[in-house]
Amino acid sequence: MEKQSSYTYDIIQVCLLAGKVMLQNGGETYRVEDTMTRIADACGAINSNSYVTPTGIFFSLEGPELSTQLIRISERTTDLDKVTKVNSISRRISSGDLSIQDAHIELDRLDKMTERYTFPKQLIAAAIASGCFLIMFQGSWNDFLPAVIAGGGGFFSVNFFNRLVPVKFFSEFLASFVIGLLAVLFVSTGLGEQLDKIIIGSVMPLVPGLLITNAVRDLMAGHLISGLSKGAEAFLTAFAIGAGIALVVSFL
Known part of the structure; x- marks a missing residue:
């Protein structure tokens, strides 16, 4: 039970981080929600719900224990390259080429990446x-x-x-x-x-x-x-x- 709860937490963190990177860098709201849902579905969490606004992301997973988290978006810029890379990570998760732990590492690295152009x-x-x-x-x-x-x-x-x-x-x-x-x-x-x-x-x-x-x-x-x-x-x-x-x- 504890292992399942930990895995659910990892799924939520990856989905929120993916949504955060996309929303902060110019991704559309519907695309952010769709990407988060696809990641959750690929990880076996079928009953997922997301609600995205320009200033915040709500994401929940239904199961034995309902788990809901919120992330605040305070800064927004334009970097469509990051949006494309998140989509690529999402597709690799869906195809089974990337584990949820490795996906979190890559998304965290992408989130901390500075601007490509000075x-x-x-x-x-x-x-x-x-x-x-x-x-x-x-x-x-x-x-x-x-x-x-x-x-x-x-x-x-x-x-x-x-x-x-x-x-x-x-x-x-x-x-x-x-x-x-x-x-x-x-x-x-x-x-x-x-x-x-x-x-x-x-x-x-x-x-x-x-x-x-x-x-x-x-x-x-x-x-x-x-x-x-x-x-x-x-x-x-x-x-x-x-x-x-x-x-x-x-x-x-």
């Missing part, structure tokens, strides 16, 4: 992407460099302000304000031509594209609470970006 690399990528977005929106090549600088400055600002004030809304608002100031500075000094195109290209790295996509997919899958909460978070981000730009433009 901040300077992310900054360069965001800056170049800003210039490319400007061209995609039919901007002038003369504005490519201003968009690169403004986009890089905005991406640097959102990370800098987020460390000073750990409130996502204010960091995004201040970052978009910086982008607006840089764009106006380039146009006023003659280094830039189209103010609107520079601003649009520069704010694109801040736009919550994945969050909007996940909100829609969760709503379509019937996860109304998660879909609405993610949609609200995406709306606040969009509002913060728009408010920061509007504040700069209002002084023109």
